[in-house]
Amino acid sequence: MNSGEHVRAGIVVTGTELLTGLLADRNGPWVAQQLGAHGVEVAHLLCVGDRPEDLDSALRFLADQRVDLIVTSGGLGPTADDLTAEIVARFAGVELCLDEAMEQQIAAILARFTHLSRFGPEALRAANHKQAMVPEGAATVDPAGTAPGLVVPAGSGPTVIVLPGPPRELQAMWEPALATGPARAVLERAQPYSGVLLRLFGLPESEIAETLRQVGADVDLSPLEITTCLRRFELEVDVRHRPGAEPVCKTLVSEIARRHGRYLFSSDGSSIDDQVAALLAGRRIGLAESCTGGLLAGRLTERAGSSAYVAGGIVSYSDAAKIELLDVPSGLIERHGAVSPQVARAMADGAVQHFGAEIGCGITGVAGPGGGSEAKPVGYVCVCVTTADGAVLARDPVLPGDRTDVRERSVTLAMHLIRQLLTR
Amino acid sequence: MNSGEHVRAGIVVTGTELLTGLLADRNGPWVAQQLGAHGVEVAHLLCVGDRPEDLDSALRFLADQRVDLIVTSGGLGPTADDLTAEIVARFAGVELCLDEAMEQQIAAILARFTHLSRFGPEALRAANHKQAMVPEGAATVDPAGTAPGLVVPAGSGPTVIVLPGPPRELQAMWEPALATGPARAVLERAQPYSGVLLRLFGLPESEIAETLRQVGADVDLSPLEITTCLRRFELEVDVRHRPGAEPVCKTLVSEIARRHGRYLFSSDGSSIDDQVAALLAGRRIGLAESCTGGLLAGRLTERAGSSAYVAGGIVSYSDAAKIELLDVPSGLIERHGAVSPQVARAMADGAVQHFGAEIGCGITGVAGPGGGSEAKPVGYVCVCVTTADGAVLARDPVLPGDRTDVRERSVTLAMHLIRQLLTR
Numbered sequence: 001m002n003s004g005e006h007v008r009a010g011i012v013v014t015g016t017e018l019l020t021g022l023l024a025d026r027n028g029p030w031v032a033q034q035l036g037a038h039g040v041e042v043a044h045l046l047c048v049g050d051r052p053e054d055l056d057s058a059l060r061f062l063a064d065q066r067v068d069l070i071v072t073s074g075g076l077g078p079t080a081d082d083l084t085a086e087i088v089a090r091f092a093g094v095e096l097c098l099d100e101a102m103e104q105q106i107a108a109i110l111a112r113f114t115h116l117s118r119f120g121p122e123a124l125r126a127a128n129h130k131q132a133m134v135p136e137g138a139a140t141v142d143p144a145g146t147a148p149g150l151v152v153p154a155g156s157g158p159t160v161i162v163l164p165g166p167p168r169e170l171q172a173m174w175e176p177a178l179a180t181g182p183a184r185a186v187l188e189r190a191q192p193y194s195g196v197l198l199r200l201f202g203l204p205e206s207e208i209a210e211t212l213r214q215v216g217a218d219v220d221l222s223p224l225e226i227t228t229c230l231r232r233f234e235l236e237v238d239v240r241h242r243p244g245a246e247p248v249c250k251t252l253v254s255e256i257a258r259r260h261g262r263y264l265f266s267s268d269g270s271s272i273d274d275q276v277a278a279l280l281a282g283r284r285i286g287l288a289e290s291c292t293g294g295l296l297a298g299r300l301t302e303r304a305g306s307s308a309y310v311a312g313g314i315v316s317y318s319d320a321a322k323i324e325l326l327d328v329p330s331g332l333i334e335r336h337g338a339v340s341p342q343v344a345r346a347m348a349d350g351a352v353q354h355f356g357a358e359i360g361c362g363i364t365g366v367a368g369p370g371g372g373s374e375a376k377p378v379g380y381v382c383v384c385v386t387t388a389d390g391a392v393l394a395r396d397p398v399l400p401g402d403r404t405d406v407r408e409r410s411v412t413l414a415m416h417l418i419r420q421l422l423t424r
Numbered sequence: 425m426n427s428g429e430h431v432r433a434g435i436v437v438t439g440t441e442l443l444t445g446l447l448a449d450r451n452g453p454w455v456a457q458q459l460g461a462h463g464v465e466v467a468h469l470l471c472v473g474d475r476p477e478d479l480d481s482a483l484r485f486l487a488d489q490r491v492d493l494i495v496t497s498g499g500l501g502p503t504a505d506d507l508t509a510e511i512v513a514r515f516a517g518v519e520l521c522l523d524e525a526m527e528q529q530i531a532a533i534l535a536r537f538t539h540l541s542r543f544g545p546e547a548l549r550a551a552n553h554k555q556a557m558v559p560e561g562a563a564t565v566d567p568a569g570t571a572p573g574l575v576v577p578a579g580s581g582p583t584v585i586v587l588p589g590p591p592r593e594l595q596a597m598w599e600p601a602l603a604t605g606p607a608r609a610v611l612e613r614a615q616p617y618s619g620v621l622l623r624l625f626g627l628p629e630s631e632i633a634e635t636l637r638q639v640g641a642d643v644d645l646s647p648l649e650i651t652t653c654l655r656r657f658e659l660e661v662d663v664r665h666r667p668g669a670e671p672v673c674k675t676l677v678s679e680i681a682r683r684h685g686r687y688l689f690s691s692d693g694s695s696i697d698d699q700v701a702a703l704l705a706g707r708r709i710g711l712a713e714s715c716t717g718g719l720l721a722g723r724l725t726e727r728a729g730s731s732a733y734v735a736g737g738i739v740s741y742s743d744a745a746k747i748e749l750l751d752v753p754s755g756l757i758e759r760h761g762a763v764s765p766q767v768a769r770a771m772a773d774g775a776v777q778h779f780g781a782e783i784g785c786g787i788t789g790v791a792g793p794g795g796g797s798e799a800k801p802v803g804y805v806c807v808c809v810t811t812a813d814g815a816v817l818a819r820d821p822v823l824p825g826d827r828t829d830v831r832e833r834s835v836t837l838a839m840h841l842i843r844q845l846l847t848r
Contacts, residue, residue, distance in 0.1 A: 017653045019466040021457025022662060024448065028471065033445025042443040043478060047452065047469035054467060061485045229446045238446060287718075287739065293725030294711075294718025297739040301717030304793050304827055306741075312749070313739035315711070315721040321736040321779060325749070355745060369728050403728055 007069065007190035009035050010044045010062035010158070014055055014074035014084065015165060018047040026167045027073040034174060035071070039192035039242075043067055050075065052083045059091045063157045069186050070158045074165030076147035078127030085150060088162055089135035092154035096133040102140055102148055103132035109146050139180035144172035153182040193225075195240035196253050199266035201416050203235055207260065215255050223248055233412045234272070235263075265419065272415045273303065279422040280309035286355030287313030288326050288347035290338070291365040291381065296411045311355035316347065326350030337376065339364050341396050344382035352388050359422070361385045361414050365399075367406045381410045385417045393421040431493065431614035433459050434468045434486035434582075438479055438498035438508065439589060442471045450591045451497040458598060459495070463616035463666070467491055474499065476507045483515045487581045493610050494582045498589030500571035502551030509574060512586055513559035516578035520557040526564055526572055527556035533570050563604035568596035577606040617649075619664035620677050623690035625840050627659055631684065639679050647672055657836045658696070659687075689843065696839045697727065703846040704733035710779030711737030712750050712771035714762070715789040715805065720835045735779035740771065750774030761800065763788050765820050768806035776812050783846070785809045785838050789823075791830045805834045809841045817845040 011031050017023045028045045035042055043065060048054040055075065062070050075084030089096050106128050131147055134140055141149030147169070150162040159182050163170045177183055200208070208228055215221065223245035227238045237256065241249050257264055265272065287297050287310075297313035300306055314325050319338055322328040328346040336342040347362025365381030372378035377398055384394040395417060399409045435455050441447045452469045459466055467489055472478040479499065486494050499508030513520050530552050555571055558564055565573030571593070574586040583606050587594045601607055624632070632652055639645065647669035651662045661680065665673050681688055689696065711721050711734075721737035724730055738749050743762055746752040752770040760766040771786025789805030796802035801822055808818040819841060823833045 017651050018453070019456050019469060020460050020651060020662065021453040021455075022651060022653045022660065023655065024450070024453045026448070029442070029445040029448045031445075032443050036444050043473065044482070045443060045471035049467065057485075057489060058468070061481075065481060227441050227444060227446060229441045231447065236446065238444065289718070292722070293730075293734070294713070294721030294737055294739065297713075297718030298716070298722050298831075301739075301741065302828070302831075304791075306717075310717070310739075310741050312741045312745040313718055313737075314749070315718065315725075315734075315737035315739070317725065317731050317734050317736045318779075325736070325738070325778065354749065355742075367728075404726070407722075407726075 007040045007186060008043045008065075008067045009040045009069040009071065010046065010065065010067040011035075011042060012055065012058045012062070012070060012072045013045070013047045013165075014050055014072065015047070016049045019049050027165070027170055030167065030171065031071050031073070031174075035069075036193065036240075038178075038187050039190035040069060040187070050083075052087050055084065055087050056091065059088070059160070063091075063154075067158050068189070069161065069183075071161045071163065073163050073170050076131070076149075076162065076164045078131055078146070082130075084162055085133060085135065088150065088152050088160050089138075092135055092137075092152050092157070092160065094136040094138075094152075097136050098129070099132050099134040099140060102134065103128060106131050106143065106146065106148065109143060139182055141173050141177045141180065144169040149173045149177050151177055151180040151182045153185075159183065159186050191242050193240040193242060194246070194249075195238065196249065196267055197269055198237040198239070198253065198256060198264060199271070200235045200237070200260060200263040201233075201265055201272070201412070203260055203263040205230060205235055208235060208237060208256070211256060211259055212252075215252055219248060219251055221248065221252065224252065226252075233409045265416070272412070272419060273299070276300070276415055276418050276422075277303055277306070277309070279419060280359075282309075283358040284309055284311040284355065285359045285361065285418070286311045286351035286357035288322075288351040288360065288362040289313060289315050290317060290322070290347070290363060291367040292363050292407050292410050292414075293317065295407055296361065296363065296414050299411055299415070311357040314351065314354070322347065322350075326354065339366055339376055339380060339382060341382045341384065341394055344384035344396075345386065345392065345394065348384045348386040352386060357388070359385065359387050359418070361418060363410055363414055365406065365410055367403045367410075369403060379406050381406065381413070383410060383414050383417055385414070385421045387421065391421060393417050393424075431464045431610060432467045432489075432491045433464045433493040433495065434470065434489065434491045435459075435466060436479065436482045436486070436494060436496045437469070437471045437589075438474055438496065439471070440473045443473050451589070451594055454591065454595065455495050455497070455598075459493075460617065460664075462602075462611050463614035464493060464611070476511050479508065479511050480515065483512070483584070487515075487578075491582050492613070493607075494584045496584065496586050497594050500555070500573075500586065500588045502555055502570070506554075508586055509557060509559065512574065512576050512584050513562075516559055516561075516576050516581070516584065518560040518562075518576075521560050522553070523556050523558040523564060526558065527552060530555050530567065530570065530572065533567060563606055565597050565601045565604065568593040573597045573601050575601055575604040575606045577609075583607065583610050615666050617664040617666060618670070618673075619662065620673065620691055621693055622661040622663070622677065622680060622688060623695070624659045624661070624684060624687040625657075625689055625696070625836070627684055627687040629654060629659055632659060632661060632680070635680060635683055636676075639676055643672060643675055645672065645676060648676065650676075657833045689840070696836070696843060697723070700724070700839055700842050700846075701727055701730070701733070703843060704783070706733075707782040708733055708735040708779065709783045709785065709842070710735045710775035710781035712746075712775040712784065712786040713737060713739050714741060714746070714771070714787060715791040716787045716831050716834050716838075717741065719831055720785065720787060720838050723835055723839070735781040738775065738778070746771065746774075750778065763790055763800055763804060763806060765806045765808065765818055768808035768818065768820070769810065769816065772808045772810040776810060781812070783809065783811050783842070785842060787834055787838055789830065789834055791827045791834075793827060803830050805830065805837070807834060807838050807841055809838070809845045811845065815845060817841050817848075 138152040348360040352360035368378035562576040772784040776784035792802030
C-alpha cells in the first residue's frame with residue numbers, strides 16, 4: 001500500500017489474569033498506538049499466561065512472522081515465576097550476566113520498599129540479584145517501579161523491548177526504552193505515518209462507508225489506511241498514510257467535510273471534552289440530571305481546573321427533588337410527565353438559577369430497563385441546554401442500547417449540545 | 425496441577441482497529457471468562473489484523489500449541505474483506521457449501537435492514553449468498569445481527585467456534601454456539617473448575633501474598649489455581665480447582681477469612697454494588713459530592729430500580745454551592761477549609777436534610793493535580809456517611825494515584841463506608 005519500508009512489530013502481554021477474563025489488558029492497545037505513531041505496523045498482539053513455554057512459543061511465532069520488533073510486558077518481578085528476562089535471553093541466544101550498576105540501583109529502590117516487602121533480607125538480596133541479571137548485549141532501561149526494562153537485539157531476528165506489566169511503569173519507561181541504541185536502530189527504518197483523525201457525531205457508520213465507496217470510485221484511495229471506529233458514541237475516521245500521499249488524504253478529508261460537515265466536529269485531534277472545556281472558559285455551567293444520575297457532572301469534572309467553570313450539579317432523581325431543588329413547577333410534571341422536553345427545559349433553567357451560572361443543562365429520560373411506555377419508550381431522553389440570556393437548544397431522541405448505553409449516550413449528546421449552543 | 429483432563433483453548437480476535445490502539449478488545453476477556461467457567465483453560469489470546477494471512481497464521485500457531493478449541497471473533501460481515509469463514513474452512517481442510525435455509529434466513533434479516541444498507545439489490549443478493557456459505561460439516565448458529573456463527577470440527581485438530589465481532593452479537597450467540605454438537609463434544613471432556621472468588625477492601629496485595637506463602641508452607645496448595653488481581657481498588661482473590669481439591673480450597677479460604685476478616689467483604693461473588701443496593705432497600709440515600717463531581721451518584725444509579733433508594737445528589741463544587749444548597753455553615757469552611765472532615769460531615773447531614781433521606785454521604789477532597797498543600801496534599805479526601813438518626817462513619821485518607829484514580833478510589837471508599845455503616 002505504500003512506498004516506505006514496512007517495519008512490523010508484535011506485542012506479547014503476559015499475565016494469567018488476562019486469560020481468565022479477570023482483567024482486560026491495557027498495555028497492548030497503548031503500545032500499539034505508540035508504535036503506530038512511529039510508523040511501525042503492529043501485526044499481532046498476543047496475551048499469554050505466565051508459563052515460560054507460553055511466552056517462548058509466542059516469541060517464536062512472532063519471529064516466524066518476520067516481525068522486526070517485539071514488545072513484551074510483564075514477568076519482570078522479583079519472584080521465581082517472573083521469567084521474561086531469562087526466556088528472552090534464550091530466544092536471543094545469549095547468556096544472562098549480572099549488571100552490577102543495575103544491582104546497586106535496584107538495591108537502593110528495594111531499600112525504600114523494605115517495610116512493605118514480603119521478603120526477608122536474604123530473599124531480598126536474591127530478588128535484587130535476579131532483577132539485575134541482564135541478557136548479554138542488551139540495553140537496560142531504568143526502573144520506574146522496581147524492575148528494570150531491557151532492549152535485546154536478537155541477532156538476525158527481531159529486537160525485543162522488555163517492559164514491566166504495571167501500565168504506569170510501562171508507560172513511564174517507554175520513551176527511555178525507545179531511546180536506547182537497539183530500539184533506535186529499528187525505529188530509524190520506519191517511515192512515520194502522517195494522518196488525520198476525524199471525529200463525527202450523529203452520523204451512522206454506513207454513511208461514511210458509502211462516502212468512502214463513492215470517493216474511491218473516482219480517486220485511488222489505496223495509498224491511505226482508513227479505519228473507522230465507533231467510540232463513546234462518536235464516529236472516528238482515522239486516515240493514515242506514508243509521505244507522498246498527502247494530496248489524496250486531503251481530497252478525502254475535504255470530501256468528508258463537504259458531505260458531512262454538520263456532523264464533523266473535530267479534525268485536529270481535539271475531543272468533545274477538550275472543546276467543551278475551552279468553550280466554557282470564562283463562564284460557569286450548572287447541571288440538572290435525572291436519568292444520567294451525575295454522569296455528566298462526573299465527566300465535566302474529569303479534568304483538572306474544571307472547578308473554574310463547573311458551578312455544580314443536582315441529581316434530581318425524584319419528582320420532589322426536581323420541584324424543591326430546581327423549582328420545576330409541579331404542574332409541569334403533572335401535565336407533561338417527569339420525562340418531557342418541558343421538564344428538561346425547566347431543569348436547565350433551574351440549574352442556571354440555583355448555581356448562578358451562565359449556562360445550564362437538564363437531562364431527564366427513561367434509562368430502562370423498566371419504566372418505558374409506548375409514547376415514551378426505554379431510551380427516550382430529553383436534553384436541554386439553556387443560557388442565562390435565553391438561548392435554548394434541545395433534543396429528545398430515543399437512544400438505542402441498554403441502561404448503561406442510554407446513560408452514556410445521553411451524556412455525550414449533552415456534551416455536543418453544549419458545544420453547539422456555545423459555537424452558534 | 426490437577427487430575428482432570430485439560431481442555432485448552434485459544435482465542436483469536438480480528439480487527440485492524442485493535443492493532444492501531446484505536447479500540448481495546450472486549451471479546452477476548454469475555455470469552456476467556458466463559459470458557460474458564462466450563463473448565464477450559466485459555467492458553468493464548470491473539471488479536472490480529474483483518475488480513476487473511478494474519479488470521480491463517482494465528483490458527484496454525486494455535487494448532488501447533490495443540491489447543492482443543494479455538495474461538496474467533498470478527499470478519500463475518502457481508503463484504504469481500506470479511507474472510508473468516510473461508511480461512512477457517514481452509515484451515516479445517518473442507519469446502520464452503522451454500523446453506524439454503526441459512527440463505528433464506530439471512531435474506532429475511534437483510535430485508536429489514538435494506539433502508540440502512542449501502543448495498544443495491546444485486547450487491548445485497550451477493551452479500552446474502554456469501555454469508556450463507558458454510559464450511560462442510562460445520563454447525564451453524566443463528567445470527568443475532570446479520571451474520572451467522574459457525575462451529576467447525578477441524579478433523580484431528582482443534583474445533584473452531586466462529587462468531588461475529590460486535591460484542592452484543594457475540595454474547596447473544598455464545599450459548600447457542602456451545603449447544604451445537606461439535607462444541608459439546610469438546611466441552612464434555614473438560615472438567616469444570618469449582619472455586620471461590622474472594623473480594624477484600626483495604627488490604628495491600630503483599631499481605632495476601634504473605635498469607636499464601638505462610639499457608640503454602642503447611643499445606644500443599646498446588647491443586648489450586650490462585651490468581652490475585654486489583655480491580656477498581658479492591659483486591660480479588662480467585663481460587664479455582666478441579667473436583668477433589670475442595671478440602672484444600674476450604675482450608676485456604678478459612679485461613680484468609682481468619683487473618684483478613686476485617687477486609688473480606690465478599691465470598692459469594694457479590695460486588696460492593698450488589699451489597700450496597702441490597703442494604704439500601706427500604707431506605708433512601710442523599711449524596712453531596714465535591715471532588716468526585718457526581719461519580720458516586722452515577723455509580724449508585726447504574727442499576728435499574730435505583731430510583732427507589734437514591735433520593736438524589738448535589739455536586740457542590742464551589743463553596744457557595746456547599747453553603748446555599750447543603751446548608752454547610754460558612755464559618756465551618758472558614759475554620760477548617762472546604763476539604764475537611766467537618767465539612768464532609770456537614771455535607772452528609774445537608775444531603776440527609778435536603779433530600780429527606782435516611783442516610784447521607786459527603787465527599788470533599790483534593791483530586792489534583794493542583795490544589796494540594798503540605799497539610800492537605802493531592803489525594804487527601806474526606807468521606808463521611810451519616811444517618812438521620814445520628815450514626816456517623818468517616819475516613820480521611822490520602823489516596824494514591826492521579827486525578828482519575830483519586831476520584832474513583834474516593835467513590836469506592838464511600839461505597840464501603842455506606843456498607844459498613846449499614847451492617848454494623
